[in-house]
Amino acid sequence: MTVVPGPDHRTLPRRRGAVLNRAIFDAVLAEIAESGYSALTMDRVAERARASKASLYRRWPGRAALVLDAAYEAMPGPDTVPNTGSLRLDTLTVMRQGGRLLEGIVGQAMRGVLGEALQNPDVAAEVREFARGNASRMMREILANAVKRGECDPDLVTDFRIEAGPALLRQRFIFGSGPIDDDFLVEVVDQVVLPLFGVDPSAGNPT
């Protein structure tokens, strides 16, 4: 239909492999930051990345996998686990890191992927690994340190107790029942996490 065909980008320098991957991830993140996950289409990503849809589908089976990979790329490197000598401060630090992550672009991406995961158990398994691998692992390490210091009874360190704090954080993220601000995180830590591990929040702990 267009009489003037415009520049044929097939003649431009052509990216491959990692370089192209990077450009696609950037396009995904930019789209999400700009218009949100629900407005993210494969066409738009392809156009923005100046890639072809065929290239997208050669790399990922669908939108969920693509966004999950992009989110993984956007994650900051594995945070070093805090070890301040206070369970309260360590916990708070981890929760703050998690909260900050969920409030950014990665959070937006995760919200979208989570929506797909709810319909597709395979995606759910990937997300689970992705999300749980971090918070839980860090919490576990923090608690091991607290046990070493004698701050916490090792019998209290069980999977469900470890998950309680992160679960409340994720619930607020998912249901949007309020901002993930410091007030919220402090309350969760003081009212729920520390009591579960037999630590008195008011025992001269710094913020």
Add this chain to the structure above:
Amino acid sequence: MTVVPGPDHRTLPRRRGAVLNRAIFDAVLAEIAESGYSALTMDRVAERARASKASLYRRWPGRAALVLDAAYEAMPGPDTVPNTGSLRLDTLTVMRQGGRLLEGIVGQAMRGVLGEALQNPDVAAEVREFARGNASRMMREILANAVKRGECDPDLVTDFRIEAGPALLRQRFIFGSGPIDDDFLVEVVDQVVLPLFGVDPSAGNPT
């Protein structure tokens, strides 16, 4: 294209109001039970209910609202809040009710609606009201009874502590990290809920 136009259902007895509503809800639930939420389309619902899409859209603005209403209809009546004289048994009863609900058709429907809610804050608010209104309200009442009995210190009854148990239940539902079986519920109650309210699970409580 079809030479034989088939029976024109416009001449059949025509349902209205509540009767038609009922037929539509039944179609939605049947579709979800049969093929899951992701295979649920407005066309299929209309066809199955022998209703017109126009009728659907006159009643609901979109799929999410329709399914939310259908799920609400499928909910058992407001469970009467248990009051057995034991916080442990009361809590366990409520958690069991919730778990059973989430494992059935209502759960499947909620999974779908939740997926939409993640992208749309308005839907999220509806879901929040829908989901929280029940579990939290019941938990609150149970705890009020426990306080009355002197089983629990009233200062411990705070929003975040109340939400901890339900949040773990919802997390398991959402991430599908395992079955919502009685083992799970008992562990959550004994390891998390009761300790948060200063009750010793092993204090001669029945199952």
Add this chain to the structure above:
DNA sequence: GGAGATAGAGAACTGTTAGTTCTCTACAAG
């Protein structure tokens, strides 16, 4: 019981998106 308003059935239609496939061609490897 008749007139007019309301709303349901069914079909056609539009626009958007996922996913596929085709052609053409850059680039890498031998």
Add this chain to the structure above:
DNA sequence: CTTGTAGAGAACTAACAGTTCTCTATCTCC
């Protein structure tokens, strides 16, 4: 230089959301 791989761009199919149209059953009010 030859050949295989894969990227760019476009065309295409199929499915679905949402709208609108026609026809007509059913309700309401007189």
